[in-house]
Amino acid sequence: MYIDQEKCIQCEACIPYCPMRAIAYNKDKDAVEIDFEECVECGVCKYADVCPADALTQQEMEYPRILRSQFSNPLVSHPGTGVPGRGTEEMKTNEVTGRFKRGMVGVAVEMGRPGTGTRLFDVEKVAMALAKEGVHFEPHNPVTQLMEDVNTGKMKNEVLNEKTLSAIVEFDIPQSKLAEVFYSLKKVIPEIDTVFSLDLACRLNEDGSNPVVKIAEEAGFKVSVNGKMNVGLGRPLAKEA
Amino acid sequence: MTHTLHRSGSYESLTNDYVIFAIAAQTVNAKGIAPQFKAFADIVLKYNPVNFGDMKTGNVYGVGIDDIKAGYKDNSIVHAVFNDQETLTKALQEVKDAHLDLSIVLSGIVEHSHQCCSKTDITPHTVEHSLGIHGRLDYLPDERVLEISTMCGHGMVAFSLIEDFAEKVAKGRLTPEKAGEKLAKQCHCGVFNTKRAEKLIADIAEGLKKS
Numbered sequence: 001m002y003i004d005q006e007k008c009i010q011c012e013a014c015i016p017y018c019p020m021r022a023i024a025y026n027k028d029k030d031a032v033e034i035d036f037e038e039c040v041e042c043g044v045c046k047y048a049d050v051c052p053a054d055a056l057t058q059q060e061m062e063y064p065r066i067l068r069s070q071f072s073n074p075l076v077s078h079p080g081t082g083v084p085g086r087g088t089e090e091m092k093t094n095e096v097t098g099r100f101k102r103g104m105v106g107v108a109v110e111m112g113r114p115g116t117g118t119r120l121f122d123v124e125k126v127a128m129a130l131a132k133e134g135v136h137f138e139p140h141n142p143v144t145q146l147m148e149d150v151n152t153g154k155m156k157n158e159v160l161n162e163k164t165l166s167a168i169v170e171f172d173i174p175q176s177k178l179a180e181v182f183y184s185l186k187k188v189i190p191e192i193d194t195v196f197s198l199d200l201a202c203r204l205n206e207d208g209s210n211p212v213v214k215i216a217e218e219a220g221f222k223v224s225v226n227g228k229m230n231v232g233l234g235r236p237l238a239k240e241a
Numbered sequence: 242m243t244h245t246l247h248r249s250g251s252y253e254s255l256t257n258d259y260v261i262f263a264i265a266a267q268t269v270n271a272k273g274i275a276p277q278f279k280a281f282a283d284i285v286l287k288y289n290p291v292n293f294g295d296m297k298t299g300n301v302y303g304v305g306i307d308d309i310k311a312g313y314k315d316n317s318i319v320h321a322v323f324n325d326q327e328t329l330t331k332a333l334q335e336v337k338d339a340h341l342d343l344s345i346v347l348s349g350i351v352e353h354s355h356q357c358c359s360k361t362d363i364t365p366h367t368v369e370h371s372l373g374i375h376g377r378l379d380y381l382p383d384e385r386v387l388e389i390s391t392m393c394g395h396g397m398v399a400f401s402l403i404e405d406f407a408e409k410v411a412k413g414r415l416t417p418e419k420a421g422e423k424l425a426k427q428c429h430c431g432v433f434n435t436k437r438a439e440k441l442i443a444d445i446a447e448g449l450k451k452s
Contacts, residue, residue, distance in 0.1 A: 017399055018399060018401070019397065021401055047397075047429075072396075074296065074429050091369050093269075094344075095344060096266040096270055100367060110247070114247060114390055114391050115382075115387075115399065115400050116377070189375055193377060194376055195376040195381065196376050197371065197374050197375075198372040198374075199371060200369065201370075208355070213370065223370050223371075223372060224373060226248055226255050226348070226349055226350050226371065227351040227354075227368055228347070229347045229351065229358070229367070229368050230346050230367040231345050231358055232363065232364060233344065234265075234345070236270065
């Protein structure tokens with residue numbers, strides 16, 4: 001995104017809308033500008049429709065810049081997933097897809113969330129740390145699709161400096177290995193220059209209890225009171241293993 | 242992984258914030274399922290949600306209800322937000338009875354979702370928990386700003402916009418109600434709870450007035 005200086009009237013109405021605080025008045029140039037390096041191409045400023053002069057302009061984007069938009073604008077369906085948003089269907093359709101079976105757990109490291117953004121080189125650091133634990137990266141996840149090698153978590157060099165509003169490292173792991181994964185994740189935290197939100201998904205036991213909450217708590221992670229529940233109404237049901 | 246999971250806040254604050262949404266599995270049952278999203282929407286809209294939207298088109302505060310109703314696709318994700326468990330339970334019962342074949346997800350306090358399922362004779366299938374925020378926590382804003390912002394999991398509601406609106410509310414240039422609606426417009430999917438935001442932003446503004 002850029003601001004057409006021929007149109008801009010410097011009302012500054014767009015400035016607070018940017019999740020990356022990338023829009024600012026440049027005193028030296030006497031212009032309101034978007035920091036092109038910090039812009040994640042989320043489209044929030046333009047979508048807000050607050051510019052009275054229609055000065056916010058979306059430029060044509062080529063690879064790898066276009067990744068910013070694909071990872072940051074939820075109205076853009078990612079070409080690799082067909083799903084709007086940054087993730088996958090994950091547990092939302094689990095009763096139909098059978099993705100998370102009993103004994104397995106789904107983990108997602110939502111890099112840059114909330115509201116902070118992430119460079120893909122930080123995403124790579126996390127992915128590479130987790131790959132050493134033998135995690136199975138979700139093949140339909142947009143981050144996995146940027147990996148050069150899914151066994152190491154190494155991402156393509158040309159994408160590493162791209163910045164996105166968020167990017168999700170998503171994988172499955174047997175419950176028995178979850179504690180080790182948490183340990184590796186904690187070790188990599190000091191190396192990254194952003195935040196991440198952490199998710200844990202699993203099938204419930206037949207008595208309705210959750211088999212993995214205790215593992216998370218023992219690893220020192222506080223389990224939030226809120227969460228997401230797939231109530232199992234989708235059809236056809238996936239076959240049980 | 243998710244756009245509704247990491248809503249920040251105390252148990253009390255989250256007690257007034259529930260999302261129900263419908264989605265189809267793109268590789269299994271999505272083909273031709275768009276009319277079922279309409280059926281889902283017709284049901285939840287009867288219960289007057291505080292917000293409603295489809296990830297493929299937008300929300301009621303942005304594109305408006307008519308555009309949403311005209312735009313259901315096989316890969317839609319249709320959301321409604323409620324402020325109380327009782328209404329959510331009634332809507333869930335009706336959704337269940339309609340046999341839509343769509344996957345239905347509740348987002349909110351997990352204990353309450355279990356109660357909704359129990360009252361509607363549903364056995365929940367899969368649960369996802371948030372394990373919190375980690376890393377550079379010094380980059381995060383005031384907790385109440387975070388509570389508002391995280392109601393849009395895609396990060397479309399900027400910290401700076403909430404701070405700007407809170408200042409305007411404190412100066413009497415914007416009402417908390419209008420601020421909630423303007424913030425909701427930013428969250429494409431329609432999962433932002435306007436009423437909860439209204440209370441939180443009024444609270445921040447009060448603090449600004451005193452400082």
